[in-house]
Amino acid sequence: MLTVRLFARLREDLGTGELSLGWSAPATVGDVIERLGAQGGEAWRRALAAENLVIAVNHSVSSREQVLADGDELAFFPPVTGG
Amino acid sequence: MLTEDIDAGGLERWLQREDGGVGAIVSFTGYVRGRGEGGDIQRLWLEHYPGMTERAIGAIVEEATRRWALRAVAVLHRVGELGPGARIVYVGVASAHRGDAFAACEFVMDYLKTRAPFWKKEFTGRGERWVEPRDSDEAALRRWGAPGGSGRPDAAEGSA
Numbered sequence: 348m349l350t351v352r353l354f355a356r357l358r359e360d361l362g363t364g365e366l367s368l369g370w371s372a373p374a375t376v377g378d379v380i381e382r383l384g385a386q387g388g389e390a391w392r393r394a395l396a397a398e399n400l401v402i403a404v405n406h407s408v409s410s411r412e413q414v415l416a417d418g419d420e421l422a423f424f425p426p427v428t429g430g
Numbered sequence: 431m432l433t434e435d436i437d438a439g440g441l442e443r444w445l446q447r448e449d450g451g452v453g454a455i456v457s458f459t460g461y462v463r464g465r466g467e468g469g470d471i472q473r474l475w476l477e478h479y480p481g482m483t484e485r486a487i488g489a490i491v492e493e494a495t496r497r498w499a500l501r502a503v504a505v506l507h508r509v510g511e512l513g514p515g516a517r518i519v520y521v522g523v524a525s526a527h528r529g530d531a532f533a534a535c536e537f538v539m540d541y542l543k544t545r546a547p548f549w550k551k552e553f554t555g556r557g558e559r560w561v562e563p564r565d566s567d568e569a570a571l572r573r574w575g576a577p578g579g580s581g582r583p584d585a586a587e588g589s590a
Contacts (some may be wrong), residue, residue, distance in 0.1 A: 429548025
């Protein structure tokens with residue numbers, strides 16, 4: 348099982364902050380992005396293709412090439428604007 | 431991460447805490463502006479990523495402690511709904527001399543703005559909008575010798 352979390356504009360645009368995906372190894376972040384696009388449709392494909400998309404795996408910034416393990420928490424969000 | 435007001439005076443006392451080695455405290459307090467790019471701001475919504483935010487701030491403080499001789503560091507950030515004039519963030523740094531405290535305080539703020547997962551949404555009379563990151567914030571970060579990038583929080587371990 349993978350947990351996928353979305354924040355800020357991504358969460359609003361895609362209408363969910365968290366979802367679970369069945370696990371199928373081996374998978375990279377890029378594979379999961381493809382899967383989400385295939386099952387979620389155009390809005391998901393566009394949101395996850397954004398050039399400034401930030402990817403985090405288990406609370407650390409990561410990349411599309413990152414290999415995932417069962418139980419990982421994957422997050423997608425726009426550039427941060429705190430402070 | 432706080433949902434109530436930030437007590438800047440109490441934090442300064444905590445930073446000093448009868449530590450004879452503290453000769454300087456520099457602090458920064460960020461406030462909600464009354465006017466934004468979208469007009470008069472009625473309220474601000476602060477979203478964060480629980481767990482990752484604490485970890486990112488911990489990594490930033492750890493890096494500051496590695497670069498400068500610091501006696502204590504306090505970082506507090508509000509989340510949730512805030513009105514104009516409310517404190518959003520407080521960074522306080524205590525050191526023996528002012529140079530380290532000034533530099534470290536600015537460093538922590540520059541990193542926090544571009545690396546800690548927080549997002550601001552403004553509500554004005556004309557509607558709501560997510561605040562866009564500013565190029566000047568990334569430019570501020572590069573002064574510290576950080577690699578350029580896209581608003582990415584640090585990955586190192588640490589505690590807030």
